[in-house]
Amino acid sequence: MLNAVALYLVACNMPNRLFTHYLATETGPAAKGDLQVQFLGNTTLLFSDGETALLTDGFFTRPGLLKLLLGKIAPDSTEITRCLRKAGIGRLNAVVALHSHFDHAMDAPLVARFTGATLIGSASTANIGRGCNLPDSLLLIPQLNQPLQIGSFTLTFVKTAHWPYPNAQLRTKLLHNSVEEPLVPPAKMEAYKEGDTYTLLIQHRSTTLAVQGSAGFSTGVLQGCHADILFLGIGGLELMDEAYNQAYQKEVTEMLNPDVVVPIHWDDITTRLSDKPKTVNRLVSLLQGINPQKALQQVVKRNTNRKIITLPLWKPVAVSQLLQTTRQGLPE
Numbered sequence: 187m188l189n190a191v192a193l194y195l196v197a198c199n200m201p202n203r204l205f206t207h208y209l210a211t212e213t214g215p216a217a218k219g220d221l222q223v224q225f226l227g228n229t230t231l232l233f234s235d236g237e238t239a240l241l242t243d244g245f246f247t248r249p250g251l252l253k254l255l256l257g258k259i260a261p262d263s264t265e266i267t268r269c270l271r272k273a274g275i276g277r278l279n280a281v282v283a284l285h286s287h288f289d290h291a292m293d294a295p296l297v298a299r300f301t302g303a304t305l306i307g308s309a310s311t312a313n314i315g316r317g318c319n320l321p322d323s324l325l326l327i328p329q330l331n332q333p334l335q336i337g338s339f340t341l342t343f344v345k346t347a348h349w350p351y352p353n354a355q356l357r358t359k360l361l362h363n364s365v366e367e368p369l370v371p372p373a374k375m376e377a378y379k380e381g382d383t384y385t386l387l388i389q390h391r392s393t394t395l396a397v398q399g400s401a402g403f404s405t406g407v408l409q410g411c412h413a414d415i416l417f418l419g420i421g422g423l424e425l426m427d428e429a430y431n432q433a434y435q436k437e438v439t440e441m442l443n444p445d446v447v448v449p450i451h452w453d454d455i456t457t458r459l460s461d462k463p464k465t466v467n468r469l470v471s472l473l474q475g476i477n478p479q480k481a482l483q484q485v486v487k488r489n490t491n492r493k494i495i496t497l498p499l500w501k502p503v504a505v506s507q508l509l510q511t512t513r514q515g516l517p518e
């Protein structure tokens with residue numbers, strides 16, 4: 187029975203035509219020593235220059251919908267290993283959790299352990315690490331707004347706000363709270379509390395990137411910051427009104443003023459990562475009004491002066507190619 191339900195849900199994945207329209211056309215690894223990025227679903231991004239490699243979030247388990255809503259969840263080491271291998275990831279210098287919800291931080295300690303990386307994130311993320319027996323020597327809580335050097339990368343963590351769940355119950359359960367003790371999985375989804383939510387700024391030589399893992403903002407915190415490429419969390423924008431979308435645009439995109447916007451946090455996190463990302467399944471869409479294409483439309487219509495590029499799964503893309511591409515335009 188459960189299998190039948192799961193099959194039904196997978197079969198119901200909505201087509202992602204709009205995302206395909208903006209798909210990067212020129213992909214391929216960067217020249218030796220140059221920066222490349224690899225999209226691994228949700229907000230998991232691998233940044234590498236051949237010497238140093240950083241991964242945001244590292245979320246691969248993607249528990250099924252029923253388990254997520256009704257059961258307990260835990261990192262799936264087989265699936266994590268499969269994804270790391272498929273992505274060609276051996277050693278990592280750091281895994282950076284953008285906040286501590288399960289779809290960002292749950293797998294991060296195992297990814298850190300498997301790759302020899304330091305787990306960087308809030309005090310809540312550190313407790314998620316401790317719950318998976320990650321030693322304190324591999325846990326790092328960053329100072330806010332202070333540069334942190336890792337190889338040729340300089341990371342800066344700016345505290346921001348999470349997307350405000352429109353559902354009051356979820357808002358109370360999941361926001362403005364922290365994981366106070368080592369969190370030993372399996373656990374209920376809501377045990378993975380928010381902790382600090384960051385905008386991550388990444389400087390690599392003359393290129394600046396920013397990763398906004400959740401579609402929330404904090405007024406004024408990004409003043410004076412810049413990114414050439416903004417990896418922008420869009421999940422949930424379709425549920426917010428015009429005023430919210432306008433403010434998100436002003437406080438994140440316009441503050442950072444990037445040439446390129448790469449939407450992230452839009453694929454169905456309850457489906458195992460396959461070759462192509464899938465948007466939300468129809469059932470969830472129907473029940474909760476979740477519609478990633480509408481979220482993307484919000485970004486598209488406010489950024490006609492910028493390049494919007496979606497990334498393929500698994501494939502390395504040279505950052506210089508993203509910046510040089512002339513591709514632009516609205517979907518027909």
Ligand SMILES: [Zn+2]
Binds near residue numbers: 285348
């Ligand atoms: Zn979250």
